[in-house]
Amino acid sequence: LAGCMAERLKEEILHREKLVDVVAGPDAYRDLPRLLAVAESGQQAANVLLSLDETYADILPVQTSAGGTTAFVSIMRGxxxxxxxCIVPFTRGRERSRPIASILQEVRMLSDQGVKEVTLLGQNVNSFRDLSEVQFQSVAAPGLSRGFSTVYKAKSGGLRFSHLLDQVSRIDPEMRIRFTSPHPKDFPDEASVLQLIQERHNICKQLHLPAQSGSTRVLEAMRRGYTREAYLELVHHVRDSIPGVSLSSDFIAGFCGETEEDHLQTVSLLREVRYNVGFLFAYSMRQKTRAHHRLQDDVPADVKKRRLEQLIATFREEAARANAALVGQAQLVLVEGPSKRSASELCGRNDGNIKVIFPDAELEDAAGHGAPGRAQPGDYVVVKVTSASSQTLRGVPLYRTTLSRAAASH
Ligand code: SF4
Structure with a gap:
């Protein structure tokens, strides 16, 4: 058993259940050869120690799905x-960032392999700080988004996420860049992440802004470090800075102490922001967390379920409206492959990360080079949207193009 489940359930697994031979926590993968050797000798082997600096920076992953069009690149841990x-700080440990040089090396390798979309991955990508280069260790701490606070002291030094994003986006003009998950607190005005998204044609105009609740009282109990008002102010700032940005979010229904009034505040936030993509869950208490020690999981299961269903229904209605606004528009779609439902249709994603389905037909190339042909995974196709639901767009393909050409024609 490997990863943060191993870290969380180590006692039960090793002592009580005797279910597995090897338990490796998320920072113990370098120790796997030794752990496997111990297990081969007939004993149980475990290493669940968390590290303050392990980022696996020097280990480049091997792509097993050769020919894939998209890839994830881990940029930080913890x-x-x-x-x-949240259990993450206990299972994945303290925040640490991978050196930029190693991230750039991996993205270059993916570009050479023909990957057309990279998602930079981490728990908190926009608080990225690469401390590996001495000359940047004393850089001043950037501020936080207006109206946001943290439980930890401001950290100074290191190369920031805006620097990484700038460098990554320069590697391959035909490669789309996304990132997830940022934390809403780390969009200070002086850092230029929002500006970069607005300016660079290959950084997708899509942002995940996890809200979790629309009630200031619940946000306080969750220790999120912001009020409903501060969050909404950030949403307006993001929409002003990046016109047409696609927004996604996470929400928890039925957190400790959540009243009907709190819940309705979340419903109204969903209406007000109108997200394109949402991840919604009923609260489930985790041992070790602050909520487990200090709060009561006091919203009955049937109430949580009903509130979650209401949140999902509201989210879907609003997402359907947001997506309906795209009907009639041309969207640039990166083709991923045949659609699951029909071999005569292709499936891909637009810049806002919404699934787009369209007929697999012979298409001209925008530049007029070569004979018409069918779009392949990894091709960019301009699709005119003809219908929309809360999760999917459908349309007719107009022509094949490239990311740079599509940007130049706007
Ligand atoms: S920001 Fe909060 S929810 Fe996200 S991983 Fe960290 S502790 Fe968990």
Whole structure:
């Protein structure tokens, strides 16, 4: 058993259940050869120690799905935020960032392999700080988004996420860049992440802004470090800075102490922001968390379920409206492959990360080079949207193009 489940359930697994031979926590993968040797000798082997600096920077992953069009690149590990419901700081440890040089090397390798979309991955990507280069260790701490606070002291030094994003986006003009998950607190005005997204044609105009609740009282109990008003102010700032940005979010229904009034505040936030993509869950208490020690999981299961269903229904209605606004527009779609439902249709994603389905037909190339042909995975196709639901767009393909050409024609 490997990863943060191993870290969380180590006692039960090793001592009580005797279910597995090897338990490796998320920072113990370098120790796997030794652990496997111990297991081969007939004993149980475990290493669940968390590290302050392990980022696996020097280990480049081997792509097993050769020919894939999209890839994830891990840029940091752990989290220091200590939201009261969250187990991550306990299972993945403290926040640490991978050196930029190693991230760039991996992205270059993926570009050489023909990957057309990279998602930079971490628990808190926009608080990225690469401390590996001495000359940047004393850089001043950037501020936080207006109206946001943290439980930890401001950290100074290191190369920031805006620097990484700038460098990554320069590697391959035909490669789309996304990132997830940022934390809403780390969009200070002086850092230029929002500006970069607005300016660079290959950084997708899509942002995940996890809200978790629309009630200031619940946000306080969750220790999220912001009020409903501060969050909404950030949403307006993001929409002003990046016109047409696609927004996604996470929400928890039925957190400790959540009243009907709190819940309705979340419903109204979903209406007000109108997200394109949402991840919604009913609260489930985790041992070790602050909520487990200090709060009561007092919303009955049937109430949680009903509130979650209401949130999902509201989210879907609003997402359907947001997506309906795209009907009639041309969207640039990166083709991923045949659609699951029909071999005569292709499936891909637009810049906002919404699934787009369209007929697999002979298409001209925008530049007029070569004979018409069918779009292949990894091709960019301009699709005119003809219908939309809360999760999918459908349309007719117009022509094949490239990311740079599509940007130049706007
Ligand atoms: S919810 Fe996200 S930001 Fe909060 S502690 Fe968990 S991983 Fe960190």
């Amino acid at each position: 989290c220091d935020n200590m939201c009261s419901y």
